[in-house]
Amino acid sequence: MRNRPAGPRPWAGVCRTLGALLVSALLCACQSPYSALQQLAQQHGRHLETVPGQPFPLVLLAPEQPASKRLRVYLEGDGHAWATPSQPSLDPSPRNLLVARLAINDPTPNAYLARPCQFVTAAGCTTALWTDRRFAQEVVTSLSQALDRLKQRFGNREFELVGYSGGAALAVLLAGQRDDVTQLQTIAGNLDPGLWVRRKGLSPLDGSLDPMVYRTRLKSLPQRHLLGGRDTVITGDIAASFRGTEESSRCNQRIIIPAASHEQGWENAWAHWQSQLIGPCP
Template sequence: MTSRYFTCRRTLSGFHIAGLLTVSALLTACQSPREALQQLAEAHGRQWEVLPGHTFPLFILAPQTAEKMTRLRVYLEGDGHSWATATQPSLDPSPHTLLVPRLAVDDPTPNAYLARPCQFIMATACEPALWTHRRFSQEVVTRLSQALDQLKQRYGNREFELVGYSGGAALALLLAAQRTDVTQVQTLAGNLSPRLWTTMKGLSPLDGSLDPLDYRDRLARLPQRHLVADADPIIPAGLAQRYQQALGSLLSQCIHVSDTSHDKGWEAAWRRWANTPLAHQVPE
């Protein structure tokens, strides 16, 4: 009798929990990506705002401190929801998961989260080409670079560390190649070379986009670490190896991370590697 009663209690409790989870999922589904990001920021005491004044306003999570710092870590968002189907571009490229903002708000290192143009906030100039084949174009790099200038003016940092996820990795490398104040780059499940990536995936070239390997002389002198998911159907694990071979730099490190996929397992992996020092000198 006791056993049957206990089983019944567990079953009822399971239905109750399942009901709560269903309601929670429905509420989350009703949220827009911007509302979900704002809620995450407020729950962690982070200020969200829009950097204005240019063709593409950018959505950011500002650092928790306004004190001057030597280096500011900036998290760069991935490509987001760039395609609605295999052939139809999305009308809103805002990411549906908040992996990168979660990494930022959980990181005690002074940091800012920087979304891509047209993510979370649309502007008149937004068009699908900016989050499809021109997602790594000079205009996108220039706008992100302007945002870094705005952050630098506000917080007084002399240097940046850029952390790029997925397509944000290519932009982190392009920014580092075009600026003199990016002192190191780390990437997670990163698209390190869009040109190699489209070739490996059998996709059409991203016409209008830049490729970090066209700046290999500059990037070969940049300390960088690339965390690669062992199970990633979007960014092949071999992409990082081909990037490393083309770059030919001892300052570039590639780490294969177990128990990760393209968008799973990175919170635990990043806690391990986030503050592990990078190599800043070429071994003799």
């Protein structure tokens, strides 16, 4: 057997470079969702913390400054609920930090609030909590407890809720169960989960609450629902169903963003709509 010639191999430098790039890519891919959120917060001077609660602690990006009267709170979407179409994820933390970026880039005093079991885990975290029971009462109660803590800490009297995707359903449920939510905005919002599962041919969300129950009660609440014209996950008829057949009202705006899909196009769109007034309502 012949020996290899001495000296460097012709492709050794290239292989080392490619190897280093591959390792770097793998390290980035392996960065935990919490680390990614922490890095994002640090880059923008926001404080990331965990709000204690029973049974679920929640991850929070605290406001940079107190709100004089009303605090805007961004509610995260369903996150990485499913690993495959038939296999629930073991970690529902969002891989796309869209909602956190929307909050960070918003000059309005605001907080970002993750869902139970996103970024941090607890004894009660089971896959049902981010699949069938994603809109269950224990999820709503956990978020409501966090709102109470924010109110005590920052002194605001009211809340404006901004819910993305499945976070929109929870924003409606919170508004329906509390008396201090005075404005509601949703982005690509799943406002009628029952209709959504039927459209998608999915199994019912057993154990979840139905936001449609609160449609009539909230009809005089100032609200705006932004839908993506290219969104194939949450189509425009979902928000139309929640809005009902009432005549167009300044109190309940439904806006189509033609270029937006479910995850793309929202940062530019929200930069415009985040400061636009809703109403005045009758």
